[in-house]
Amino acid sequence: MSHPDKFTNGLAAKLRRSSEQDVLDIVVEVAPSAPVPRTPSAGVSRAAAIAAQKQAFFTAAEPIEAVIRLLGGEVTDRAWITQSMRARMPAGGLRRLAQHDRVTTVDLPRGISADAGPLLTAAGQG
Secondary structure, eight states, X not given: OOOGGGBOHHHHHHHHTSOTTOEEEEEEXXXXXXXXXXXXXXXXXXXXXXXXXXXXHHHHHHHHHHHHHHTTOEEEEEEGGGTEEEEEEEGGGHHHHHTSTTEEEEEOOOOOOOOSSOOOOTTSOO
């Protein structure tokens, strides 16, 4: 069973134009393995809360990384703060990757461009 519902429209369109051997750059969003509070609770420092969030992400991501490697791909970057990783892998393996229960979305990387609005300085003035 495949999970094309985990593919964004952009990735689905790219897959229709790709052969199974084409290597694609992708972004994989990861569901946490266990809920981790986003804010520190009483008696827990901010640093400890951040460390717990990082560890939860890496714990959830490791089995997904193993699947990516098994399918002939490689993880090229990880972002614990957005619960995502970037990878390169053959298009033919994406449906199998999407079957992993911790994979929530598979997308194409997006560029970042400057906002057309005024830049704010540290003092909050443009």
